[in-house]
Amino acid sequence: MLTATKARTFRIGEVARRLGVTTRAIRYYEELGLLPSPRDRPQGVHRVYDEAAVARLQQILKLRGLLGLSLEAIIAIADADTSREALRDTWDADPSAADRARILDEAKLLVLRQLELVKERQAVLSRFACELRRTLGTIEERRAALDAEEGN
Amino acid sequence: MLTATKARTFRIGEVARRLGVTTRAIRYYEELGLLPSPRDRPQGVHRVYDEAAVARLQQILKLRGLLGLSLEAIIAIADADTSREALRDTWDADPSAADRARILDEAKLLVLRQLELVKERQAVLSRFACELRRTLGTIEERRAALDAEEGN
């Protein structure tokens, strides 16, 4: 009975609806080890998720949907994330200052890596948007020319 | 011998390298009807692409990679695009003013739709970036607090 905050939990269907995915996808991520499978869940028992698990899944979905990373690549990032969480448990229990510093530095690197990927994406998208606007401009010019010609 | 500009053509490997995809992917798009298969290409003869075909493929890759559209969804857009190209051929041959106007209006709608999708993506990416920066901020705060504590 340690830190019995009794946080709200969710079933797989609720989580799926909240995040806009199917339950199958969630189970698949668990299969790959992306979601921390409650290793003591017996065969046939319903899966239960807390807010932390939902947040983690949401992060996975962003890395995949927005940045187009493969699940394998996400595992590489998420593994580091998992070890960070594991170390965060250490945080409460055994807060050696050196350990704390290492945890924070690793976490920072991870977030920075993700920020870099997001920035790249934003740059490419901006170029695409410019291109589309140029195309739009030429179309409108030609359309205007057509109307002017009509007006003669 | 009409408009014999003798434009440069490319083989599938060159195109693949330029656009950063595999030749298999290009052939697959052709299979689905996304690329205008030279319908008179006999069995076993090398595929040949002009700049227009390369541009079209590049557009497909952007819609897929940047916006995450399925090939089915792209077919819907590209089909309209194809009919636009078909009508552009009409442009040179039989330029009825009404036809021209219709072509331009349809083209404009298509580009606007794509711009909308790009903007949505940009918005979601911006929110993701903000979130990552906030996370980064709290990490740095805690790290600073740790150093201060150390300093005591």
Add this chain to the structure above:
DNA sequence: TTGCTCCTCACGTCACGTGAGGTGGC
């Protein structure tokens, strides 16, 4: 007790990846 949601196989699908074996153009 009755729905509703969950469970586990397990096969299907989409978008290609990856050879196998053979032919064509600078």
Add this chain to the structure above:
DNA sequence: TTGCTCCTCACGTCACGTGAGGTGGC
């Protein structure tokens, strides 16, 4: 003529989709 690139099957893979048949909790 010799590589190198291309060709066509065709099976494999990744990330799930889609039922089939059965069990569990408000």
